[in-house]
Amino acid sequence: MANLIVRNIDEAIVKALKKRASQHGVSAEAEHRKILEQALLQPQRKSFAEVLRQIPNVGNDSDFERVQDDTASQIFN
Template sequence: MATNLIVRNIDEDVALALKKRAAANGRSAEAEHREILKAVLKRPRRRSVADVLASMPDVGEDADFDVRKG
C-alpha cells in the first residue's frame, strides 16, 4: 500500500539540489525523492568494524602478531 510522506522545513539548498538532481535524471523532484529513499533504505546495511573482526578466522597465536621489540 502506498503512503504519502510530507517533509517539512527542508533547507533551500537541499531542495535546490534535489530539483537539480531530478532534472539531470529526467524525473520530478517527487520521483527523485522516492528513488533516493529507496536506494538508501533498501541497500544492505554496512557491517561494523566489530562484525568484520569477529568474522576473521583464527589463524595463529597472538604472539605471532606481536611487533614490539624487547
C-alpha cells in the same frame, strides 16, 4: 501506497534535489522516492576494512609460513 509530507526543508536541499532530478530526467518527487529507497531499503556496502574485520581468526601466523620447495630446482638441474 502511503503519502509522505516533509516540511521545513532548507532551500539549498530543495535546489539540490531538483538539480539531481533533472540530471536523471525525473521529477523531484520521483528522485525523492529513489533517494529514500536507496537510503533505507538497499543493503549498505561495506568498506574493505569492515570485510577484513569479519574474517574469523583461524590459526597462528606460523600456520601460514612459506615452506621452501626444492622440487622445481631438482627437476630442471
